[in-house]
Amino acid sequence: MQGIHQPKREEVLKLPRVHISSHPVMEHKMTALRDKTTQPPDFYRLVKEIGALLAYEATASLTLQECDIETPLKPMRGRRLAGGIGITPILRAGLGLAEGFREVISDAQIWHLGLRRDERTLQAQEYYNQLPHQVNLQVCYAVDPMLATGGSAIDAVNILKRRGIDRISYVGIIAAPYGLLKLSQTHPDIDIYVAALDEELNELGYIVPGLGDAGDRQFGTL
Numbered sequence: 001m002q003g004i005h006q007p008k009r010e011e012v013l014k015l016p017r018v019h020i021s022s023h024p025v026m027e028h029k030m031t032a033l034r035d036k037t038t039q040p041p042d043f044y045r046l047v048k049e050i051g052a053l054l055a056y057e058a059t060a061s062l063t064l065q066e067c068d069i070e071t072p073l074k075p076m077r078g079r080r081l082a083g084g085i086g087i088t089p090i091l092r093a094g095l096g097l098a099e100g101f102r103e104v105i106s107d108a109q110i111w112h113l114g115l116r117r118d119e120r121t122l123q124a125q126e127y128y129n130q131l132p133h134q135v136n137l138q139v140c141y142a143v144d145p146m147l148a149t150g151g152s153a154i155d156a157v158n159i160l161k162r163r164g165i166d167r168i169s170y171v172g173i174i175a176a177p178y179g180l181l182k183l184s185q186t187h188p189d190i191d192i193y194v195a196a197l198d199e200e201l202n203e204l205g206y207i208v209p210g211l212g213d214a215g216d217r218q219f220g221t222l
């Protein structure tokens, strides 16, 4: 990232359709997640718990449709989510986040997408794709803990759009201002939810202060 201009936090805070969590429980869990002494089993559990909190925030604007039900006491009008929900975990670090999402929306479809960032060029490469051809969703959430240069997130949204998904949200744990700006400018039609906005990318493309490598810390491949 040397020689590349990185925007400051303040410059991206007011981007449209960007939502940064401000919940105290989220901050508490984020502190434990970032701590370098947190070991993989606790790290994975925290990613799932943060995923569930983010799911709660990101689903607040979903559309409902009316339906008739009967309680044990009388008939009534209820409201159910209109249309299916898709979750696309960007492998492999998105897996824990997707699990947390599923605890909030248990009947969501899971569409796995494998993207690996080349650590030298920082370009994302697709290596796995389980997106169905029949698409009938209200919204699809692309979930991945780290929004660093934005390359993986931008590619994931491109792939979902090519499958005909017209309502997409990106959900991540930590964003760097650089990646957040790139994703928001490239895909101004999506909502972006993150738990925290950090300071910058270092020369290796890691988010600082960040949490290190989210995939390695979840799966113990340090």
Ligand code: PRP
Binding pocket: 090, 091, 092, 093, 094, 115, 116, 117, 118, 122, 124, 144, 145, 146, 147, 148, 149, 150, 151, 152, 153, 179, 205, 214, 215, 216
């Ligand atoms: C990490 C992370 C994102 C990507 C972010 O994945 O989970 O997918 O890097 O970086 P970017 O914004 O610069 O594209 P990685 O490619 O290391 O794969 P992994 O999930 O298998 O660890």
Ligand code: URA
Binding pocket: 093, 146, 148, 205, 206, 207, 208, 210, 211, 212, 213, 214, 215
């Ligand atoms: N991927 C990670 O896992 N961590 C970072 O800081 C950047 C990309």
